[in-house]
Amino acid sequence: MELTARQELLPDWGPKITALLKNKRVGVAGLGGLGGVAAYLLAGAGVGQLRLADGDTVSMSNLHRQIMYRGSALGQSKALSLKESIEALQAGTELICVPEVLTFKLPAGAADAAPEQLSHESETARAFVCGLDLLLLLTDSVKSRVELGALALELKVNVLQLCVTGFVSQEAAFLYAQPEFTQQHGCSRCFWGPYIDEESSGQAELKVSEPGAQGILGPTAVQAAAAAALSALLLLTDRYPAERKGSLWIFDHLKQQGRLMKLRPDPHCPLCQQRVQ
Protein backbone atom coordinates (compact mmCIF):
# COMPACT_ATOMS: atom_id res chain seq x y z
CA MET A 1 0.00 0.00 0.00
CA GLU A 2 1.36 3.38 -0.98
CA LEU A 3 1.53 6.32 1.41
CA THR A 4 -0.49 8.39 -1.07
CA ALA A 5 -3.21 5.75 -1.61
CA ARG A 6 -5.91 7.60 0.33
CA GLN A 7 -5.01 10.92 -1.28
CA GLU A 8 -5.23 9.34 -4.73
CA LEU A 9 -8.87 8.35 -4.13
CA LEU A 10 -9.77 12.02 -4.43
CA PRO A 11 -11.03 13.14 -7.83
CA ASP A 12 -8.18 14.95 -9.64
CA TRP A 13 -5.54 13.82 -7.13
CA GLY A 14 -4.73 10.49 -8.80
CA PRO A 15 -1.36 8.93 -9.71
CA LYS A 16 -0.59 11.69 -12.24
CA ILE A 17 -0.59 14.26 -9.44
CA THR A 18 1.49 11.96 -7.26
CA ALA A 19 4.02 11.74 -10.08
CA LEU A 20 3.97 15.51 -10.51
CA LEU A 21 4.54 16.13 -6.79
CA LYS A 22 7.39 13.60 -6.83
CA ASN A 23 9.23 16.00 -9.14
CA LYS A 24 8.71 19.09 -6.97
CA ARG A 25 11.29 20.73 -4.75
CA VAL A 26 9.98 22.70 -1.80
CA GLY A 27 12.00 24.70 0.71
CA VAL A 28 10.65 25.27 4.20
CA ALA A 29 12.31 28.11 6.13
CA GLY A 30 11.27 27.99 9.77
CA LEU A 31 10.36 24.61 11.27
CA GLY A 32 8.24 25.70 14.21
CA GLY A 33 4.49 25.47 14.63
CA LEU A 34 3.89 26.22 10.95
CA GLY A 35 6.88 24.87 9.04
CA GLY A 36 7.40 21.64 10.94
CA VAL A 37 3.84 20.40 10.54
CA ALA A 38 3.60 21.72 6.96
CA ALA A 39 6.82 19.92 5.93
CA TYR A 40 5.59 16.66 7.44
CA LEU A 41 2.28 16.93 5.56
CA LEU A 42 4.05 17.75 2.29
CA ALA A 43 6.28 14.70 2.67
CA GLY A 44 3.16 12.61 3.27
CA ALA A 45 1.59 14.07 0.13
CA GLY A 46 4.55 12.81 -1.88
CA VAL A 47 6.62 15.96 -2.53
CA GLY A 48 9.90 14.68 -3.96
CA GLN A 49 12.41 16.95 -2.29
CA LEU A 50 12.14 19.01 0.88
CA ARG A 51 14.79 21.43 2.06
CA LEU A 52 14.43 22.18 5.75
CA ALA A 53 16.03 25.13 7.54
CA ASP A 54 15.84 26.28 11.14
CA GLY A 55 18.55 27.21 13.63
CA ASP A 56 16.36 26.60 16.67
CA THR A 57 16.22 23.65 19.06
CA VAL A 58 13.16 21.87 20.42
CA SER A 59 11.91 23.19 23.76
CA MET A 60 9.11 22.08 26.08
CA SER A 61 6.90 25.10 25.29
CA ASN A 62 6.95 24.10 21.59
CA LEU A 63 5.43 20.67 22.01
CA HIS A 64 1.75 21.63 22.41
CA ARG A 65 1.66 22.80 18.79
CA GLN A 66 4.78 21.44 17.11
CA ILE A 67 3.36 17.95 17.11
CA MET A 68 6.07 16.34 14.97
CA TYR A 69 8.57 16.74 17.84
CA ARG A 70 8.62 14.41 20.84
CA GLY A 71 9.72 15.06 24.40
CA SER A 72 12.74 12.89 23.63
CA ALA A 73 13.90 15.56 21.15
CA LEU A 74 14.17 18.36 23.73
CA GLY A 75 17.31 20.39 23.12
CA GLN A 76 17.91 18.86 19.70
CA SER A 77 18.04 20.74 16.41
CA LYS A 78 14.55 21.15 14.95
CA ALA A 79 15.86 20.57 11.43
CA LEU A 80 17.56 17.29 12.37
CA SER A 81 14.70 16.10 14.56
CA LEU A 82 12.16 16.82 11.82
CA LYS A 83 14.34 14.93 9.36
CA GLU A 84 14.08 11.87 11.62
CA SER A 85 10.28 12.22 11.89
CA ILE A 86 9.88 12.51 8.12
CA GLU A 87 12.27 9.63 7.44
CA ALA A 88 10.09 7.47 9.70
CA LEU A 89 7.22 8.13 7.26
CA GLN A 90 9.20 6.21 4.63
CA ALA A 91 7.80 8.51 1.98
CA GLY A 92 10.96 8.42 -0.09
CA THR A 93 11.28 12.20 0.14
CA GLU A 94 14.77 13.53 -0.47
CA LEU A 95 15.60 15.65 2.58
CA ILE A 96 18.16 18.43 2.65
CA CYS A 97 18.69 19.71 6.14
CA VAL A 98 20.13 23.11 7.14
CA PRO A 99 20.21 23.36 10.96
CA GLU A 100 20.83 27.11 10.95
CA VAL A 101 19.04 30.41 10.43
CA LEU A 102 19.19 31.41 6.77
CA THR A 103 20.27 34.99 6.26
CA PHE A 104 20.67 37.00 3.11
CA LYS A 105 22.30 40.39 2.72
CA LEU A 106 19.88 42.68 0.93
CA PRO A 107 21.08 44.73 -2.03
CA ALA A 108 22.32 48.23 -1.25
CA GLY A 109 19.47 50.65 -0.70
CA ALA A 110 17.01 47.94 0.26
CA ALA A 111 18.22 47.25 3.75
CA ASP A 112 17.29 50.19 5.91
CA ALA A 113 18.36 48.50 9.10
CA ALA A 114 20.17 45.43 7.86
CA PRO A 115 23.12 44.29 9.90
CA GLU A 116 26.28 43.45 8.00
CA GLN A 117 26.38 39.77 7.24
CA LEU A 118 29.05 37.47 6.00
CA SER A 119 28.74 36.53 2.39
CA HIS A 120 29.04 32.80 3.04
CA GLU A 121 25.81 32.99 5.02
CA SER A 122 24.10 34.44 1.98
CA GLU A 123 25.57 31.62 -0.10
CA THR A 124 23.93 29.02 2.15
CA ALA A 125 20.59 30.78 1.71
CA ARG A 126 21.15 31.07 -2.05
CA ALA A 127 21.88 27.36 -2.39
CA PHE A 128 18.78 26.63 -0.31
CA VAL A 129 16.42 28.71 -2.49
CA CYS A 130 18.00 28.07 -5.90
CA GLY A 131 16.00 25.65 -8.07
CA LEU A 132 12.98 25.42 -5.76
CA ASP A 133 9.47 25.12 -7.13
CA LEU A 134 8.17 26.80 -3.99
CA LEU A 135 9.63 28.43 -0.90
CA LEU A 136 7.53 28.33 2.25
CA LEU A 137 8.45 31.31 4.41
CA LEU A 138 7.27 30.21 7.84
CA THR A 139 9.89 31.72 10.12
CA ASP A 140 9.09 33.80 13.17
CA SER A 141 10.79 37.05 12.18
CA VAL A 142 10.01 39.81 9.72
CA LYS A 143 13.71 40.19 9.02
CA SER A 144 14.12 36.69 7.63
CA ARG A 145 10.87 36.95 5.68
CA VAL A 146 12.09 40.14 3.99
CA GLU A 147 15.57 38.78 3.33
CA LEU A 148 14.56 35.38 1.99
CA GLY A 149 11.69 36.98 0.09
CA ALA A 150 14.23 39.26 -1.63
CA LEU A 151 16.40 36.28 -2.52
CA ALA A 152 13.40 34.37 -3.92
CA LEU A 153 12.46 37.45 -5.96
CA GLU A 154 15.97 37.57 -7.42
CA LEU A 155 15.89 33.85 -8.23
CA LYS A 156 12.26 34.00 -9.49
CA VAL A 157 11.10 31.36 -7.02
CA ASN A 158 7.47 31.41 -5.89
CA VAL A 159 6.93 32.10 -2.20
CA LEU A 160 4.13 31.17 0.14
CA GLN A 161 4.25 33.22 3.31
CA LEU A 162 2.08 32.48 6.30
CA CYS A 163 2.21 34.03 9.76
CA VAL A 164 0.17 33.30 12.85
CA THR A 165 -0.09 35.09 16.18
CA GLY A 166 -2.87 34.73 18.73
CA PHE A 167 -6.01 33.85 16.79
CA VAL A 168 -5.06 35.48 13.49
CA SER A 169 -3.17 34.04 10.56
CA GLN A 170 -2.19 35.90 7.39
CA GLU A 171 -1.23 34.16 4.16
CA ALA A 172 0.17 35.60 0.97
CA ALA A 173 1.56 33.91 -2.14
CA PHE A 174 4.20 35.93 -3.99
CA LEU A 175 4.37 34.34 -7.41
CA TYR A 176 7.78 35.61 -8.51
CA ALA A 177 8.03 33.00 -11.26
CA GLN A 178 5.23 34.88 -13.06
CA PRO A 179 6.72 37.82 -14.96
CA GLU A 180 3.87 40.30 -14.36
CA PHE A 181 3.38 39.51 -10.69
CA THR A 182 5.49 42.20 -9.03
CA GLN A 183 4.18 44.94 -11.30
CA GLN A 184 0.66 44.19 -10.12
CA HIS A 185 1.22 43.05 -6.56
CA GLY A 186 4.75 43.97 -5.49
CA CYS A 187 7.04 41.81 -3.39
CA SER A 188 7.47 40.89 0.24
CA ARG A 189 9.54 44.07 0.81
CA CYS A 190 6.57 46.13 -0.47
CA PHE A 191 4.35 44.24 1.94
CA TRP A 192 6.46 44.50 5.07
CA GLY A 193 8.03 47.88 4.41
CA PRO A 194 11.56 48.54 5.55
CA TYR A 195 12.23 46.00 8.24
CA ILE A 196 13.31 48.66 10.67
CA ASP A 197 9.64 48.17 11.58
CA GLU A 198 10.51 44.94 13.25
CA GLU A 199 12.81 46.51 15.78
CA SER A 200 10.37 49.23 16.71
CA SER A 201 7.32 47.01 16.92
CA GLY A 202 8.78 43.91 18.51
CA GLN A 203 7.28 41.77 15.75
CA ALA A 204 9.94 39.09 16.03
CA GLU A 205 8.69 36.18 18.04
CA LEU A 206 10.01 36.28 21.58
CA LYS A 207 10.90 33.29 23.70
CA VAL A 208 8.09 32.31 26.03
CA SER A 209 9.93 33.62 29.09
CA GLU A 210 10.60 37.07 27.56
CA PRO A 211 8.36 40.03 28.38
CA GLY A 212 5.91 40.78 25.59
CA ALA A 213 5.93 37.22 24.21
CA GLN A 214 2.63 36.37 22.54
CA GLY A 215 0.58 33.27 23.19
CA ILE A 216 -1.00 30.74 20.86
CA LEU A 217 -3.20 27.66 21.18
CA GLY A 218 -1.95 24.39 19.75
CA PRO A 219 -5.02 23.92 17.52
CA THR A 220 -4.67 27.43 16.06
CA ALA A 221 -1.05 26.85 15.08
CA VAL A 222 -1.77 23.39 13.66
CA GLN A 223 -4.76 24.68 11.67
CA ALA A 224 -2.59 27.43 10.20
CA ALA A 225 0.17 24.93 9.42
CA ALA A 226 -2.28 22.63 7.67
CA ALA A 227 -3.58 25.61 5.69
CA ALA A 228 -0.01 26.38 4.61
CA ALA A 229 0.53 22.78 3.49
CA LEU A 230 -2.74 22.72 1.55
CA SER A 231 -1.98 26.04 -0.14
CA ALA A 232 1.46 24.69 -1.04
CA LEU A 233 -0.08 21.62 -2.68
CA LEU A 234 -2.54 23.84 -4.58
CA LEU A 235 0.29 26.09 -5.79
CA LEU A 236 2.45 23.11 -6.81
CA THR A 237 -0.42 21.60 -8.81
CA ASP A 238 -1.51 24.95 -10.27
CA ARG A 239 -4.86 24.96 -8.45
CA TYR A 240 -4.40 27.85 -6.05
CA PRO A 241 -7.65 29.87 -6.16
CA ALA A 242 -7.38 32.79 -8.61
CA GLU A 243 -8.75 35.30 -6.09
CA ARG A 244 -6.06 34.35 -3.58
CA LYS A 245 -3.23 35.10 -6.03
CA GLY A 246 -1.77 38.51 -5.21
CA SER A 247 -3.88 38.81 -2.08
CA LEU A 248 -3.42 38.73 1.65
CA TRP A 249 -5.76 36.18 3.20
CA ILE A 250 -6.54 37.17 6.77
CA PHE A 251 -8.09 34.35 8.77
CA ASP A 252 -9.75 34.75 12.17
CA HIS A 253 -9.35 31.40 13.91
CA LEU A 254 -11.96 32.20 16.59
CA LYS A 255 -14.69 33.08 14.11
CA GLN A 256 -13.33 30.65 11.48
CA GLN A 257 -13.81 33.39 8.92
CA GLY A 258 -11.43 34.91 6.41
CA ARG A 259 -11.20 38.00 4.24
CA LEU A 260 -9.02 39.04 1.32
CA MET A 261 -7.02 42.23 0.75
CA LYS A 262 -5.30 42.84 -2.60
CA LEU A 263 -1.52 43.26 -2.44
CA ARG A 264 -0.20 46.33 -4.21
CA PRO A 265 3.38 47.33 -5.08
CA ASP A 266 5.25 50.08 -3.29
CA PRO A 267 6.22 52.37 -6.20
CA HIS A 268 9.43 53.20 -4.33
CA CYS A 269 10.42 49.59 -3.62
CA PRO A 270 14.16 49.25 -4.25
CA LEU A 271 13.81 45.53 -4.95
CA CYS A 272 10.96 45.05 -7.39
CA GLN A 273 9.98 48.46 -8.79
CA GLN A 274 13.28 50.01 -9.86
CA ARG A 275 13.26 48.48 -13.31
CA VAL A 276 9.68 49.40 -14.13
CA GLN A 277 9.91 53.03 -13.01
Add this chain to the structure above:
Amino acid sequence: MQIMFNQEPVELTAPLSLQDFLSQHGIQAAGTACAVNEEIVPKSQWSDFMLAEGMKLDVFSLVAGG
Protein backbone atom coordinates in the same frame (compact mmCIF):
# COMPACT_ATOMS: atom_id res chain seq x y z
CA MET B 1 -17.23 63.59 4.32
CA GLN B 2 -17.82 60.13 5.65
CA ILE B 3 -15.60 57.10 5.41
CA MET B 4 -15.88 53.63 6.88
CA PHE B 5 -13.07 52.92 9.35
CA ASN B 6 -12.85 49.28 10.38
CA GLN B 7 -16.52 48.89 9.44
CA GLU B 8 -17.66 51.92 11.50
CA PRO B 9 -18.72 55.24 9.92
CA VAL B 10 -16.38 58.15 10.70
CA GLU B 11 -17.00 61.80 9.77
CA LEU B 12 -14.04 63.79 8.47
CA THR B 13 -14.32 67.59 8.65
CA ALA B 14 -11.32 68.40 6.42
CA PRO B 15 -9.35 66.63 3.69
CA LEU B 16 -6.99 64.21 5.36
CA SER B 17 -4.17 61.97 4.25
CA LEU B 18 -4.12 58.38 5.41
CA GLN B 19 -1.02 59.15 7.50
CA ASP B 20 -2.71 62.11 9.22
CA PHE B 21 -5.80 60.03 9.91
CA LEU B 22 -3.68 57.32 11.55
CA SER B 23 -1.76 59.89 13.60
CA GLN B 24 -5.01 61.46 14.81
CA HIS B 25 -6.16 58.04 15.96
CA GLY B 26 -2.85 57.32 17.68
CA ILE B 27 -2.06 54.39 15.38
CA GLN B 28 1.64 53.54 15.00
CA ALA B 29 2.96 52.67 11.56
CA ALA B 30 5.13 49.84 12.82
CA GLY B 31 3.47 46.47 12.52
CA THR B 32 0.37 48.02 10.95
CA ALA B 33 -1.13 47.60 7.49
CA CYS B 34 -3.86 49.66 5.82
CA ALA B 35 -6.24 48.70 3.06
CA VAL B 36 -8.58 51.03 1.23
CA ASN B 37 -11.49 49.36 -0.53
CA GLU B 38 -9.75 46.04 0.14
CA GLU B 39 -6.48 47.02 -1.53
CA ILE B 40 -3.41 47.36 0.66
CA VAL B 41 -1.83 50.82 0.55
CA PRO B 42 1.98 50.49 0.80
CA LYS B 43 3.43 52.38 3.74
CA SER B 44 5.48 54.73 1.57
CA GLN B 45 2.23 56.10 0.11
CA TRP B 46 0.41 56.81 3.36
CA SER B 47 1.42 60.50 3.44
CA ASP B 48 0.24 61.15 -0.13
CA PHE B 49 -2.89 59.04 -0.03
CA MET B 50 -5.91 61.32 0.49
CA LEU B 51 -9.01 59.84 2.02
CA ALA B 52 -12.19 60.49 0.06
CA GLU B 53 -15.93 60.21 0.57
CA GLY B 54 -17.20 56.66 0.89
CA MET B 55 -13.81 55.00 1.14
CA LYS B 56 -13.65 51.81 3.15
CA LEU B 57 -10.53 51.92 5.30
CA ASP B 58 -9.31 48.83 7.13
CA VAL B 59 -6.41 49.16 9.54
CA PHE B 60 -5.04 45.94 10.98
CA SER B 61 -1.99 44.53 12.69
CA LEU B 62 0.45 42.43 10.74
CA VAL B 63 1.27 39.20 12.51
CA ALA B 64 4.70 37.62 12.22
CA GLY B 65 4.71 34.42 14.27
CA GLY B 66 5.73 31.16 12.70
